[in-house]
Amino acid sequence: MPYTLKDIAEKTGVSVSTVSRVLHDNSQKYKISEDTQAKVKAVAKSFGYRVNALARGLRTQKTNEIGVIVPDISNPFFSAVIKSVAGELRKKNYNFIVYDSDEDISIERSAIKSLLEKHVDGLVIASVGQDFSHIQKIREANIPFVMVDRCFDDFDADSVSVDNVKGALLAVNHLIKSGHRRIAFIQGLPGTYANETRLEGYKSALTSAGISIDENLIVGDDFRSLNGYLETKLLLKLSNPPTAIFTAGDLIALGALEACRENNISIPDDLSLITFDDPVFTTYLSPPLSAVEQPISKIAEMAIAMLYRRMKNPNDERRKVLLEPKLNVRGSVANISTLAFIPITNNNQTGKEQINKSGSA
Amino acid sequence: MPYTLKDIAEKTGVSVSTVSRVLHDNSQKYKISEDTQAKVKAVAKSFGYRVNALARGLRTQKTNEIGVIVPDISNPFFSAVIKSVAGELRKKNYNFIVYDSDEDISIERSAIKSLLEKHVDGLVIASVGQDFSHIQKIREANIPFVMVDRCFDDFDADSVSVDNVKGALLAVNHLIKSGHRRIAFIQGLPGTYANETRLEGYKSALTSAGISIDENLIVGDDFRSLNGYLETKLLLKLSNPPTAIFTAGDLIALGALEACRENNISIPDDLSLITFDDPVFTTYLSPPLSAVEQPISKIAEMAIAMLYRRMKNPNDERRKVLLEPKLNVRGSVANISTLAFIPITNNNQTGKEQINKSGSA
């Protein structure tokens, strides 16, 4: 039972509307006397008055809230995105509500439902999966939204993501240049935009290099670390195992690392590893992980900027923005080209050299 | 302009209240005829009806939302906590709203303000700093809340956190047993519950071991990695530098690691490092980091359970719960006790041994 405008009105002897105007309008447009203003403000303060956002939202049809949905809030990539988004939103005096869909489309659906019921003013979504019927509902509800990181090729919507194809290309080409030909890809969630495009880059790099695609080397099914762990174990058991693994996300790479450690596989001596995503800790891993970095804060800025534009101009042409990925070469990829058949200790040396490269990269 | 109950009522020719009852009551308690039920449901479906949460919240004085405030959503510890909290809440059909206070008390204040304005049904707060006047307001507003990770000694409130004193004791004692006497502590945000209690543990461990406290070795001022980086650089410059560093949080440790790498300081050979918090990646760092682990999912479960209890029984006695920390010994602490003056390679060996230990820990 918090105090309401009515309480203040009664206490001060003015009307509810006057109180409302003093407290919430930039009120000089009604010329409220200094006197009443002071009186009202004093009482409001003594009451610890707090506006009721539900009532206000109901009345004004505007909540000043932006909904954000990510597949995994504990994934460093997404938590970094959220952090940046939060910063951008704060600048513009918007609040935001985060949902974690846990990579589960039905949770994502219900998150969208909740958010629409709450009448958020806008939505930022990193969607799971390939189905976009629930996203359609957002449009039907006429609320502006922008897709982040994961979007749909055949669904026309504002979106911001990194150029995944290019990123994968960068990674796999780096492996190929280092002499690798049996290169495995541990996928994230199949059907996902991020996954399919990274897969596409992977395949395209191989094909361009004249390496035929071995479906046995394309494995995995989600972005979690357990997936990386399991699939790496299986890959290592292959009669003709890969010399290098490209993982679709940072958590997967962590799992791969764990599997290797358990099997006493030394990276990069026995196996090379490179990954999409480049969270803060890659530099400190053992070995430092070569990785494809996404411009996270740019993604967030871009997304919010686009959301804003959409809120102001609902009918502008829709845009799909692709941002540039960046390859950070560190110590997890060995050069095994035939020129480089040198003793193991020297091989180590090669690793060191690549570490140094990363300093300037 | 979404469809409302009124729209459905008009379309079906029944009253708004009937529509409401069919759609939202567990409605068999009013004996609505099968007929009307079917009619109403059909129209509602064809309209894609969605309840307006603001109107409902306004009317029922209940929003089914829980607010969550953390100091840094991109800190692996907090993002893991959020993830767990989200899972717990989902089980009970509660939604939640996360705020990132960015370790800034004024942002925390405004987050609380927003949340109260939104009339959330409960609050979970990992508070920054030592001031709790704004927390008082939550109580005055009569909304149930529980403090997580960071609480106030002199403020009676439900809270769940790890036994920080004990955790720090565990870490520092481990260093002492390994022969270290000049042990630095890189703090998090001073005044913070987490920081002060960890500091207390640090001091108490030293004192118990008869090591006098050197204020020059207690440095730092927030939980971010830059702090760890900067302070480590400074510590290394000391005329009489420490042989070991204990950091108050995972991000700080990462910063310390970076500083060491830049200065060509090898861990644990040249310097030992141990930290509070134990995110997924510590195992894969170079070297694997010895760390104090918090029981994150237990913290989340506990917090939500307590929040629930408080929502049901507002006047129950308030409880402060301390959970057990766990020391994970890995490879970042060298044994430098006088017995162990052995060549560097053997020192490395020691590191390996500790890695093995972690397997069973």
Next chain:
DNA sequence: TTGTATGCGTTATCAA
């Protein structure tokens, strides 16, 4: 410069 009245979409009370 201020007050009155209305409605945002729901649920709940009362009556039928």
Next chain:
DNA sequence: TTGATAACGCATACAA
């Protein structure tokens, strides 16, 4: 078994 009606707290068009 259903309908009218009031009320939640606020903002605003209109009046004074």
